[in-house]
Amino acid sequence: MAEAVAPPGRRVLAWAQEYGVYAAVGVLLLFNVLFTPHFLDVANFRTQLVQVAPIVIVSLGMALVIGTQGIDLSVGSVMALAAALVALYLGYGAWPALLVALVGGAVAGTAGGALVAYVGVQPIVATLALLVGVRGLANVLVPQLVEFRNPDLIALGSSSLYGVPVIVVIAAVLTLLMAFLVRRTTFGRQVVAIGGNRAASELSGLPVRRVLLLVYVVSGVLAALAGVLATARLQASDPTSLGLFIELSAITAVVVGGTPLSGGRIRVLSTVMGALLMQLLSATLIKHNLPQSWTQIVQAVIILAAVYATRERGTR
Amino acid sequence: MSQSAAPVLEARQISKRFPGVVALDGVSLALFPGEVHALVGENGAGKSTLIKVFTGVHRPDAGELIYNGSPAAFGTPLDAQRAGISTIYQEVNLVPMMSVARNLMLGREPRGRLGVIDTARMYGEAERILAGYGVVTDVRRPLRTLGMGVQQMVALARAVAIDARVVIMDEPTSSLEPREVETLFSVIRKLKDDGIAVVYVSHRLDELYAVCDRVTVLRDGKVAHTGPLAGLERLKLISLMLGRDLDEVKSGGLTRFSRDRRRAGKRDGAPPAVRAEGLTRRQVLHGVDVAVWSGEVVGLGGLLGAGRSETAKAIVGALRLDSGRVLVAGLPLRTGSTTAAVRAGAGLLPEDRKAEGIIPELSVRENIALAALPSLSRAGVVSDAKIDKVVEVFMRRLKIKAASPHQPVQELSGGNQQKVLLARWLAIRPKILLLDEPTRGIDVGAKAEVQALVDELAEEGLGVLLISSDLEELVEGADRILVMREGAVVGELSGDDVTEDKIMASIAERGAESDG
Ligand SMILES: Nc1ncnc2c1ncn2[C@@H]1O[C@H](COP(=O)(O)OP(=O)(O)OP(=O)(O)O)[C@@H](O)[C@H]1O
Numbered sequence: 001m002a003e004a005v006a007p008p009g010r011r012v013l014a015w016a017q018e019y020g021v022y023a024a025v026g027v028l029l030l031f032n033v034l035f036t037p038h039f040l041d042v043a044n045f046r047t048q049l050v051q052v053a054p055i056v057i058v059s060l061g062m063a064l065v066i067g068t069q070g071i072d073l074s075v076g077s078v079m080a081l082a083a084a085l086v087a088l089y090l091g092y093g094a095w096p097a098l099l100v101a102l103v104g105g106a107v108a109g110t111a112g113g114a115l116v117a118y119v120g121v122q123p124i125v126a127t128l129a130l131l132v133g134v135r136g137l138a139n140v141l142v143p144q145l146v147e148f149r150n151p152d153l154i155a156l157g158s159s160s161l162y163g164v165p166v167i168v169v170i171a172a173v174l175t176l177l178m179a180f181l182v183r184r185t186t187f188g189r190q191v192v193a194i195g196g197n198r199a200a201s202e203l204s205g206l207p208v209r210r211v212l213l214l215v216y217v218v219s220g221v222l223a224a225l226a227g228v229l230a231t232a233r234l235q236a237s238d239p240t241s242l243g244l245f246i247e248l249s250a251i252t253a254v255v256v257g258g259t260p261l262s263g264g265r266i267r268v269l270s271t272v273m274g275a276l277l278m279q280l281l282s283a284t285l286i287k288h289n290l291p292q293s294w295t296q297i298v299q300a301v302i303i304l305a306a307v308y309a310t311r312e313r314g315t316r
Numbered sequence: 317m318s319q320s321a322a323p324v325l326e327a328r329q330i331s332k333r334f335p336g337v338v339a340l341d342g343v344s345l346a347l348f349p350g351e352v353h354a355l356v357g358e359n360g361a362g363k364s365t366l367i368k369v370f371t372g373v374h375r376p377d378a379g380e381l382i383y384n385g386s387p388a389a390f391g392t393p394l395d396a397q398r399a400g401i402s403t404i405y406q407e408v409n410l411v412p413m414m415s416v417a418r419n420l421m422l423g424r425e426p427r428g429r430l431g432v433i434d435t436a437r438m439y440g441e442a443e444r445i446l447a448g449y450g451v452v453t454d455v456r457r458p459l460r461t462l463g464m465g466v467q468q469m470v471a472l473a474r475a476v477a478i479d480a481r482v483v484i485m486d487e488p489t490s491s492l493e494p495r496e497v498e499t500l501f502s503v504i505r506k507l508k509d510d511g512i513a514v515v516y517v518s519h520r521l522d523e524l525y526a527v528c529d530r531v532t533v534l535r536d537g538k539v540a541h542t543g544p545l546a547g548l549e550r551l552k553l554i555s556l557m558l559g560r561d562l563d564e565v566k567s568g569g570l571t572r573f574s575r576d577r578r579r580a581g582k583r584d585g586a587p588p589a590v591r592a593e594g595l596t597r598r599q600v601l602h603g604v605d606v607a608v609w610s611g612e613v614v615g616l617g618g619l620l621g622a623g624r625s626e627t628a629k630a631i632v633g634a635l636r637l638d639s640g641r642v643l644v645a646g647l648p649l650r651t652g653s654t655t656a657a658v659r660a661g662a663g664l665l666p667e668d669r670k671a672e673g674i675i676p677e678l679s680v681r682e683n684i685a686l687a688a689l690p691s692l693s694r695a696g697v698v699s700d701a702k703i704d705k706v707v708e709v710f711m712r713r714l715k716i717k718a719a720s721p722h723q724p725v726q727e728l729s730g731g732n733q734q735k736v737l738l739a740r741w742l743a744i745r746p747k748i749l750l751l752d753e754p755t756r757g758i759d760v761g762a763k764a765e766v767q768a769l770v771d772e773l774a775e776e777g778l779g780v781l782l783i784s785s786d787l788e789e790l791v792e793g794a795d796r797i798l799v800m801r802e803g804a805v806v807g808e809l810s811g812d813d814v815t816e817d818k819i820m821a822s823i824a825e826r827g828a829e830s831d832g
């Protein structure tokens with residue numbers, strides 16, 4: 001009912017919602033530059049970015065799904081499946097193995113998307129089933145950690161392009177692609193419209209089910225790619241623990257970035273900022289020797305703040 | 317109308333600004349106990365905004381509210397309600413998933429010991445209250461399963477049941493059929509007798525003259541006139557709303573449909589623009605046949621619940637059918653696919669604008685472009701230039717009032733939202749348009765414009781299926797009328813038979829217990 005217009009309090013809130021993540025990242029950077037020794041070291045930057053890259057990639061898909069009022073809990077398990085498939089097919093070379101892993105992600109996404117779009121299962125239930133099932137499948141395929149020596153795959157995980165780790169380059173490129181997808185393509189606009197009002201979108205002739213299905217496929221493929229990249233960096237396939245709880249980090253990034261869980265709006269760059277913020281935050285607290293529990297408490301506070309800010313918009 | 321008394325609610329020099337628009341500019345209005353006060357004006361004149369200021373939804377930028385003789389500022393709608401100002405908003409805002417009874421009794425459910433809601437008593441009481449409004453329904457059902465009209469009655473019953481001193485109704489009749497309107501009027505008269513002040517917003521002049529004592533006309537956020545309604549000539553009222561000379565209005569700036577002749581539609585051997593055959597769905601539709609030829613307007617008459625909206629939805633594939641098929645320009649449509657229907661050039665302007673029409677958070681521009689996106693893009697990438705052009709054309713043609721094309725559509729006034737939805741369909745260059753209550757919530761000026769537009773489109777060769785509970789609109793707008801009752805077409809009127817009386821008779825004659 002309320003309108004986010006006149007009173008100054010509201011205006012501040014509207015501003016915080018729009019640019020809060022950027023401001024928070026800026027403040028944190030400044031703090032670190034001033035108070036954290038060696039923060040500006042190139043090595044430190046690289047580590048931070050390499051660590052956050054898989055989360056960013058997964059978050060991009062998550063943002064798309066959340067934009068349709070959905071959620072994808074299966075991303076971590078899909079990463080594990082990708083790790084397992086890579087290990088199994090590495091004998092054919094790194095690229096065929098990568099391809100198989102991505103196809104695996106697409107299949108998992110299709111399963112989730114079909115349940116949501118055609119069967120009408122709630123997204124949280126459908127993807128929860130996949131979270132359990134796909135992890136199980138990955139463990140059956142590769143029961144224990146497998147190390148590998150494929151030079152191509154190892155290079156994917158550890159080489160650099162003009163000094164920037166390849167993983168980071170991939171995440172950046174995907175971010176731009178996703179921003180383009182959301183803003184400039186019919187598919188992206190349809191995703192946002194469906195999240196905003198599904199019944200109206202349907203009456204307007206949008207292919208609602210197909211779009212929903214595709215959204216989960218995209219999320220699955222991105223998760224699979226993140227799984228391959230993480231595996232490449234580890235130089236080992238570890239389906240038992242790879243990607244555990246990453247769905248929570250991804251959802252956090254999306255929410256902190258200001259994308260409302262009620263759908264109808266997707267903020268791609270802010271989502272990436274959300275992921276960076278959480279990464280920086282834990283790095284900062286660790287560097288200043290604060291216990292892990294502190295990090296969690298601060299993260300919780302930030303999530304609540306973000307949810308509060310987006311809630312205002314959602315209920316207008 | 318006892319105007320000797322002091323006003324119960326008074327607005328003094330209220331101003332309210334939104335980014336890009338001044339919605340209210342020094343508005344003063346005094347409301348006396350026992351009067352029914354009409355609040356009228358064009359779409360976007362500021363009526364709903366003024367009401368929202370009264371009820372604490374908006375805080376005014378300047379001016380003050382006097383309630384019961386002392387300054388008042390309601391922080392939230394709940395505060396206003398507790399103080400005795402009860403409101404029925406333009407868009408039904410109840411909780412769709414909750415039961416009818418819960419919606420009706422929300423916040424004041426009868427409680428047993430331990431503070432647990434006494435559901436049996438709640439259901440009983442809800443049934444009793446609703447029966448008083450001529451609504452007989454299973455109060456345990458979720459509200460959303462009921463028609464818009466019944467929902468509106470629930471909102472009304474809820475607003476009145478609260479012990480109020482002021483009852484505000486923002487376009488309360490937009491979803492009601494004539495019988496329900498009568499019920500509403502008797503409720504209003506009773507409120508009046510009880511000394512309660514009623515604010516009544518409507519674009520239907522007949523209704524104003526039927527129940528209102530005084531009128532305040534808003535124009536562009538300012539008070540253009542205030543005074544007794546009796547003795548105020550209808551055309552004069554319109555001229556005040558539009559801000560035009562009386563003469564200009566009289567000389568026919570306001571003709572509605574150009575009803576000098578009834579078109580026949582182009583039946584030169586070509587297949588109809590749309591033909592529906594044997595549309596059937598258990599409990600809802602029983603073998604409905606409809607055909608609309610290019611260049612004609614076919615009206616669907618009937619009471620609420622006769623299956624008119626359902627027929628329209630079935631035609632565009634938005635309602636699952638047990639059997640039946642639809643052909644557009646002679647080619648069968650894939651059943652159950654709105655995408656196929658839209659691609660073939662059939663569009664439905666839905667009855668429930670908020671739930672099925674607008675995408676509230678998206679801009680006016682994106683809402684207009686939505687259905688036409690595939691043709692406004694190249695290789696899946698949207699073309700800004702093409703969209704801008706289409707949006708500009710239709711915003712101008714339909715005179716859509718918005719701060720900019722980028723304003724979120726939810727911020728537009730109700731009538732302008734409706735025009736945005738019309739623009740969405742015109743943008744696909746349709747072959748057949750299905751209009752379900754197209755002029756609901758549209759002001760007199762815009763109503764004439766929309767009706768003229770429908771005429772014009774038909775002249776250009778579009779087929780139009782028109783659903784309206786406004787019989788006058790149906791008679792003036794349609795070339796041919798199909799009368800529906802209980803999910804079946806029971807009669808067809810054409811030529812000179814298209815009159816209000818004949819429609820009423822046709823609705824009535826087939827039913828045992830006619831209530832037309
Ligand atoms: N929340 C808002 N934000 C921005 N502008 C708004 C908002 N609410 C209303 N407006 C603008 O204020 C003006 C008055 O709107 P209002 O809804 O009061 O009109 P109205 O007289 O009720 O019209 P209608 O007959 O179409 O319902 C319009 O130009 C509208 O676009």
Ligand SMILES: [Mg+2]
Nearest residue numbers: 363364406730
């Ligand atoms: Mg209004």
